[in-house]
Amino acid sequence: MGFLIAILTLLLVGLVVALVSAPLRRAREPRAPIPQDGESGGAPDAPFAPDSRLRDELEAAREAKYREIRDAELDFRTGKLSSEDYRAIDADLRAEAIEILNQLERLRTRDA
């Protein structure tokens, strides 16, 4: 029984060390081209860089804005918004969405 427990313990420790140390071992190997945040890739990228953070934030804001545009349209179609209010809100939302898209575009141009 003691022998079995020793084997099991060694096996478990080996698996844990292999799993946890894999990124550290990979980092010591020659590096592949740096992937962008949001893409898969083996080598470390620059995930803590300000640009990467800004892109994440803008992409989240873009998705939220698209959802807001859809929600406003649904509110209008279900009679919760008058057409004047809807037109004003929709115009505001689209302007905000375009501003976000422009910022994203500028970021991409700079990255390129």
Added chain:
Amino acid sequence: MATFGFVCLVLALIVCAYGIGASLYGVRSGRVEFSESGRRSVYALAGILTTAFLVLEIAFLRSDFAFNAVADTSSRTTPALYRAAAVWSSQEGSLLLWAWLMSMWSSLALFLTRKRLRDVAAYATAIMLGFGGFFVALMVFYADPFATTHPVPAEGVGLDPLLRFPTMMIHPPMLYSGYTLCTIPFAFGMGALLARRVDADWIKAIRRFAFAAWLFLGIGILLGALWSYSELGWGGYWGWDAVENASLMPWLTGTAFLHSLMIQEKRGMLKVWNVSLVLATGTLAIMGTFLVRSGILDSIHAFGGHTLGVPFVCLIGAMIVGSIYLVVSRRDMLRTEHRLDSWLSREAAFLGNNVVLVALCFVIFWGTYFPLISEAVTGQEASVGPPWFDRYTVPLALILVLLSGIGPVIAWRRATLANARRNFLVPIGCALATLLALELAGINQKPLALVLFCLAAFVFGSVGQEFFRGTRARRAMAGEAAPLALLALVRRNRRRYGGYIVHIGIAVLFVGVAASSSFQHASQLSLSPGQSTRVGAYTVRYLRPTATITPKYDQAHTGSTLSLGALLYITKNGHHVATLNPSEGYYASEDPSQGTVGSLIGGQPVSHVAMDASLTRNVWTAIDPDIETPALKRIVTVGNSTLPAEDALVGIAYLARAYLKNPPAAQFNLLVSPLVMWIWIGGLIGLGGGLIALWPAPSAVRRRVAARSRERAVRGLARV
């Protein structure tokens, strides 16, 4: 294998310590490989704790009484299904369950965010591993689930009979899943503050986990209520017990967060409020675990001597101080991006809903913790009963139901009075029609229940109108048949319409609560065979006693040695309604001083409720037989002195026969409660709505919707 189990715990503790260090070093130094290694430590922790949990589970299933936990909470007479669930009935096993579930959910959260929010996730990883390390350390140093005893006892104490019910098998894992899921938004919230990334991105990343926490806590709370109602002998489903309250509080703040996060996502508002709600929910979840596991409920003075009390207080203190410090120090970044456009908007309704939910949580917090604090200070035991809770929670609950009907019919940003008037017409009409119908039916004795029924009708009207108008709009756009249009509408707007279904579920649940608590008929009395009594419109006649012996014949398969009951013949206006057989189960005890026969039935007796349940009312019955009569006691005494242990069951057979031959009067608890079933139906509707809202949109649909939105936004250039 106990040694291997303990080795797993020590290894888990080392992994937690390493993972915290690696994650923090990685994010502070910008070396992503260390953060990645820290994230993998959480996966490793999940693997190690799964192994440890399996070791303990196998010990329970094999009835390996060398394990203290198995000997204390299981036995060979405990049915196999309940042996499997007995793991989490012990203090040590429940801590292992907590840590294991937390590691699994944390692994899932970190896997899903592996390519996003890497700085926030690195801090969150350290915090999750901190929680994991805390619970593993409790097991390593204070409550080892793998502790063994020598010599090995021949038999275990057995699972508490009160826990031998299917609902009680599922209830703890559900509740613990809810608690552990609450720590994920907490960890990401702290991570966002530490990384100074308080935009909507972290909210988006943890939204599903906050929803899952809410869902699991809700299921756990409902299962607990169902167990209380259908298994315990008092006939209630909620008693404002501290353990119940402990699970309700994070559910309430979680509900508030699920509403207010939409305002931050859409408008960049309420950042301080949202992050505070997330941190409060996580802290309340740990406080819930503390209440149950620290021994504080036995006595305020017991917890200091109890091994787990002080570590828990330190953890909660660290969570509160850390949360307050981070929110205050990051207050400039948490400044709102927009102001409220109008008080007549959905944002305003959500704000109202948040205030009510937090007020409810505060009342429950005060009622739960104040007696404990008071006892600690004055030394005198204090308690707050259901009337105190009802005084404050009932009005707040009424406002909450009203708001859940208002929210769906007003628009985001701003609504005009003319639109509001038109949109409220149907809901108000439904409420007034309900009031009129109830008045005509003469159901007007309980004003608060009457108000609740009208408000529930208001919610049904408002949500029903939303579904109708949405389907009509979809039909107009796509030309689909009504059922298809309805399905497409819900599928494309899962969060919105899933949420509306939850509102319906909650309103239905409240109707059940109001009706069953306000219009219940109850009777507690002693009856002999042949006697009758009236409960409301029903006549209950005690036909004859029943008795079954040995676990083999136990109808509920709970492992009782003896079960004594009664056949009750229920009629209404002379017509037979049901024949019910409530009983009381008697279980073996481990106390040898009770004698060979006495110890077979010397354990804690448990009531087996019998009821006739329908959509309109439940007839609920419980019995407390009298086995302390001189004749029955004499059988036990004679059996103890004459029968060896292997023949002791013969004594129980004599006792059962004597009970059937000359049944003494038994004490009955009889209830007729209207609409109780709707509490569970409301819960199921809410659960269905929650699943719809939680379910991810198919990726193809999501891509198509995103592409269409992008196209529309770009086309909008011309309009701007």
